[in-house]
Amino acid sequence: TGKMTNYIPDFLVVYADKNGRQRAELVEIKPKKQSIIESKASNRDRAVVAVNYCKWDAATKWCRRQGLTFRVITEEDIFRNGKK
Numbered sequence: 213t214g215k216m217t218n219y220i221p222d223f224l225v226v227y228a229d230k231n232g233r234q235r236a237e238l239v240e241i242k243p244k245k246q247s248i249i250e251s252k253a254s255n256r257d258r259a260v261v262a263v264n265y266c267k268w269d270a271a272t273k274w275c276r277r278q279g280l281t282f283r284v285i286t287e288e289d290i291f292r293n294g295k296k
Contacts, residue, residue: 221271221282237281238271244286 223239242264245253249261268284275282 235281236279237283238275240268240271240282240284241290242284242286244288247284247286 221238221240223241224236225239226234226236229235245257246260246264249258253261268282272282
């Protein structure tokens, strides 16, 4: 049997939405190349993305059961320079 490694997301964000309801999200920050499989990606990069997808699927399901949202963001999300 394989040993499952612990997964710890980068942030837990708790905020009030526009209706005043409290929301909580687990947020994972990853480089874009570790979150999207591109045709020019190396086999190693593709393997990293595949493992991340498995982790994120498990995190999404766990969060749903806990009443949380799970979100992955990349440098493009962080550094948009004000663009939408």
